[in-house]
Amino acid sequence: MQPPSDPSSASSSASSSASSSGLSSGPSPTGVIHDIGYRGYDGPRLGRRAVARALFVHSLRGVFGIGRSAKSKVLPVGLSVIMCVPALVLAVVTVIGAGRGLLDDVPLDYSHYAMVLQAALAIFLATQAPQTVSLDLRFNTLPLYVSRPLERPDYVVAKYAAMTLGVFLLLAVPLLIMYVGALFAELPAGDETAEVAAALVGAAIYALVLSGLALLIASLTSRRGFGVAGIITTLVMTYAVATALQGVVGIDNDDAVTAGWLGLISPMTLVDGVQVWALGTDPATPAGPASDATGITFVLVTLAVVVGCLGLLVARYRKVRL
Amino acid sequence: MSIITTDELTKRYPGVTALDRLTVSIEPGVVGLVGANGAGKSTLLKILLGLNDATSGQATMLGLDVAAEGPQIRGRVGYMPEHDCLPADVSATEFVVHMARMSGLPSSAARERTADTLRHVGLYEERYRPIGGYSTGMRQRVKLAQALVHDPELVLLDEPTNGLDPAGRDEMLALIRRVHTDFGISVLVTSHLLGELERICDHVVVIDAGVLLRSSSTADFTRATQQLAVEVTAEADAVARTLTEAGLKVGRDANLLLVELAGDATYDVVRDAVAQLGQGLVRLEPRRHRIAEVFEGGARDAAAV
Numbered sequence: 331m332q333p334p335s336d337p338s339s340a341s342s343s344a345s346s347s348a349s350s351s352g353l354s355s356g357p358s359p360t361g362v363i364h365d366i367g368y369r370g371y372d373g374p375r376l377g378r379r380a381v382a383r384a385l386f387v388h389s390l391r392g393v394f395g396i397g398r399s400a401k402s403k404v405l406p407v408g409l410s411v412i413m414c415v416p417a418l419v420l421a422v423v424t425v426i427g428a429g430r431g432l433l434d435d436v437p438l439d440y441s442h443y444a445m446v447l448q449a450a451l452a453i454f455l456a457t458q459a460p461q462t463v464s465l466d467l468r469f470n471t472l473p474l475y476v477s478r479p480l481e482r483p484d485y486v487v488a489k490y491a492a493m494t495l496g497v498f499l500l501l502a503v504p505l506l507i508m509y510v511g512a513l514f515a516e517l518p519a520g521d522e523t524a525e526v527a528a529a530l531v532g533a534a535i536y537a538l539v540l541s542g543l544a545l546l547i548a549s550l551t552s553r554r555g556f557g558v559a560g561i562i563t564t565l566v567m568t569y570a571v572a573t574a575l576q577g578v579v580g581i582d583n584d585d586a587v588t589a590g591w592l593g594l595i596s597p598m599t600l601v602d603g604v605q606v607w608a609l610g611t612d613p614a615t616p617a618g619p620a621s622d623a624t625g626i627t628f629v630l631v632t633l634a635v636v637v638g639c640l641g642l643l644v645a646r647y648r649k650v651r652l
Numbered sequence: 653m654s655i656i657t658t659d660e661l662t663k664r665y666p667g668v669t670a671l672d673r674l675t676v677s678i679e680p681g682v683v684g685l686v687g688a689n690g691a692g693k694s695t696l697l698k699i700l701l702g703l704n705d706a707t708s709g710q711a712t713m714l715g716l717d718v719a720a721e722g723p724q725i726r727g728r729v730g731y732m733p734e735h736d737c738l739p740a741d742v743s744a745t746e747f748v749v750h751m752a753r754m755s756g757l758p759s760s761a762a763r764e765r766t767a768d769t770l771r772h773v774g775l776y777e778e779r780y781r782p783i784g785g786y787s788t789g790m791r792q793r794v795k796l797a798q799a800l801v802h803d804p805e806l807v808l809l810d811e812p813t814n815g816l817d818p819a820g821r822d823e824m825l826a827l828i829r830r831v832h833t834d835f836g837i838s839v840l841v842t843s844h845l846l847g848e849l850e851r852i853c854d855h856v857v858v859i860d861a862g863v864l865l866r867s868s869s870t871a872d873f874t875r876a877t878q879q880l881a882v883e884v885t886a887e888a889d890a891v892a893r894t895l896t897e898a899g900l901k902v903g904r905d906a907n908l909l910l911v912e913l914a915g916d917a918t919y920d921v922v923r924d925a926v927a928q929l930g931q932g933l934v935r936l937e938p939r940r941h942r943i944a945e946v947f948e949g950g951a952r953d954a955a956a957v
Contacts, residue, residue: 368772368835371765371803375727376756384753399741399782469739474798477701477731478754479723 381480385488393458393496402461409454410500413447417504421511428515436512436522440505440529441602441611444536447504448598451540452565454500459544460557462493467552472650482650486643493541494534501533528609536601539632540565542639543597549646568596576616589617590624594631603628653715655680655806655838656700661709663695663862670695672862673709678840682832684849684856684870685842692862693842694734697808701731714805727756730799730837734810737795740784744775744794747783748801755802762801769797772835773827789820793827800831807831809841813848825852880918882909883935884926894925913938 376384388397394410395403420437427433444451466472475485509526513519547564548557572595580589593599593615605611606618607625619625656678663671670692685693698704700713702722711718716725739747745766752762770779773793778786783794792812799807812828813821829852831837843849849856850870858865884891892902892909898921903910911922919936926933 369768370836371757371761373761374756374758375802376758378723381754381756384759388750388753397742397746402741465739465741470733470735470737471739473703473731473733474737474751475754476703477726477729477733478751479727479756480754481723 378479378481378484381478382484382488385475385480385485386492389462389489389492390496393462393492398461405457406454409450409457410503412450413454413500414504414507416447417443417507417511421507421514424508424511424517425515428517433515433517435517436508436525438508439612439614440508440526441532441605441609442614443504443508443529444501444533445598445602445614448565448569451497451500451536452562455497455540455544455565456558456561458496459493459541459548459561460551460554462489463545463549464552464554464557467549467650468554472647482647483644486640486647490541490545490640490643493545494537496537497541498534498537501536502530505529505533525611528605528611532601532605532609532611535604535632536598538636539597539601542636542643546639546642546646549643565597569598572596572599573615580617586617587620587624590620591627593617593619594628597635600628600632600635604632653680654678654712656683656711656713656840658696658711659709661696661699661711662707663692663699663704664707670862671699671706674859674862674864676857676864676867678857678867679855680838681854682829682839682841682852684853685840685859686844686846686849686856687842687859688844690861691844691859693859694810695862696859697731697810697840697842700808701726701729727802728805730802730804730807732795732799732807732809732812734814734842736791738783738786738791741782743781744770744779744783744786744790744797748794748797751798752801757802765801765803766797769801770794772830773797773800774823788815789817789823792816792820792824796824796827800835800837803835804837806838806840809839811842811844813843813845821848828852879903879938880911880913880922881905881935881937882911882922882926882933883907884909885932885934887929887931890929891926891931894929895922898925908935 391397393406395406424433424436427437438446466475472485476482505526509522512522512526543564544561547560551557551560572592575592575595576589576599579585579592590603593603599615602614603619603625606613607622607628612618619628654677656676658674658676661671661674662669674692674696685696687693695704699706700711700718702718702725705719713725714728718725742750748766748770749762752765753759757765770776770793773796775790775793775797778790783791786794792815796809796812799809809828813824816824825848828839828841832839841849841853846856853870855867855869857867882891888904888907888909892904895902895909895911900914900918900921901912903912911918922936923933
């Protein structure tokens with residue numbers, strides 16, 4: 331009856347009663363292997379909230395490939411490095427340039443960093459959002475989560491929060507590298523701090539909007555390839571369309587107001603518009619929101635995108651087949 | 653106390669009734685849930701876990717209502733799904749640790765319990781390799797381990813022997829039996845193979861097309877049907893007559909005499925009767941009815957209703 335591959339099995343039933351009494355008598359001497367039979371678990375069992383937090387930490391590690399195979403680490407780690415290298419170069423340029431009196435400000439606005447490096451950002455989102463949600467769908471792991479104390483919305487919130495924090499870190503670390511460079515260059519600390527703070531708020535908004543959209547697209551398919559293609563297309567195509575139209579309308583036809591509105595087309599230009607209107611940064615696109623009405627619309631649309639993505643994700647996981 | 657009760661539990665999908673007013677009560681121990689594919693076994697497990705809502709009726713597990721107290725139940729129950737549910741690119745250890753944490757175990761306890769549980773289900777060095785390279789037998793062990801890792805009071809195992817070869821099947825069945833006898837965890841295990849469950853279960857529930865056919869202890873299933881198979885060299889009819897005169901119930905199966913086993917004395921009666929008639933005894937062995945035969949009878953009864 332016992333599995334032959336289990337060396338402890340031959341004696342396990344015989345020794346189980348003896349071992350349970352042996353357990354209570356204190357720790358056994360080291361260096362001796364005892365078959366202690368089955369031990370139950372009487373320790374603490376954490377609630378829903380702690381479980382959701384554990385899932386958040388696990389997913390955040392997964393976003394950067396930590397705890398995954400070496401192959402899964404290549405892209406997130408590589409892209410993280412790619413995001414940081416330009417910031418490092420800019421920091422060095424700032425220090426040297428300011429030292430020689432050639433610069434009185436950082437060579438690239440903090441708030442433009444995400445836009446300039448959006449290709450790396452898009453690839454990161456396109457590979458890591460499917461890694462965060464599609465794997466559980468593809469490998470059918472979801473029933474194992476929902477047959478545990480966790481509720482389905484907890485799963486969604488933990489995944490969304492992990493992806494958002496992951497993208498935020500990806501954007502925030504280079505900004506801080508540039509900021510440290512500016513401080514070493516002894517640029518006016520007050521101005522630099524205000525600018526980097528605005529850019530960090532902007533990075534958080536970028537992270538919320540882009541993660542929401544990327545997770546939503548990724549959660550619709552268990553095929554990783556479709557997820558990657560869908561996210562890249564959404565981010566890159568809309569940006570291309572938005573900036574091309576802005577160029578035609580705003581620069582060729584000199585209609586900056588309409589060009590400003592066209593920023594609503596793409597997630598990247600949408601968040602940039604929010605930065606311009608709410609955080610007072612310079613637009614990183616051909617045209618930012620021209621009026622308060624446009625600015626308020628940008629903020630409301632951004633909020634709607636974030637809330638909408640979360641709502642749709644919750645709905646998606648409420649209906650998912652188990 | 654019953655660990656699982658259902659009362660008029662019904663689940664209808666568009667065009668199909670998966671469970672039809674199922675009322676059953678299950679005691680602690682190893683309980684088998686038997687039925688053909690599509691009989692409603694998996695649906696019942698999913699409703700019990702709160703993964704699916706019943707159309708009507710009630711169910712309790714560990715004394716808690718499945719519809720209202722799902723989270724409390726799910727913390728105390730383990731579930732092994734029927735289908736494959738393991739990620740390919742992580743090791744068994746990493747995966748089971750994560751699942752332990754998802755059941756509410758703190759980090760260090762999760763690691764300790766994972767090491768213990770994987771050892772108990774028979775996974776050793778291979779537990780550090782990615783699951784993608786595992787055999788079906790090893791995958792089934794990992795699935796069982798994730799259901800046991802938080803030391804639940806009850807595990808629901810959906811077709812745990814699916815896809816295993818005969819040796820792997822035997823090992824898995826022995827392991828399931830140990831989950832109860834050595835680990836003290838009650839088990840509800842489903843299968844479409846009656847012979848399997850007969851070997852390891854204390855109690856068997858048979859459902860077909862969502863309807864309860866029979867629920868009784870394994871001993872009840874087989875006790876009433878204990879028979880002796882007797883084969884003699886010749887004159888089987890005369891032997892049968894003599895045995896009937898001696899007060900035994902005798903049936904025929906081709907040239908075999910099936911004598912109802914009333915007690916140890918029956919063996920002596922048969923021996924003496926055969927000797928009296930001057931015949932040789934070719935075979936004398938207990939013949940235990942398989943649950944399958946009971947099931948077939950039950951199915952026929954149900955079909956007749």
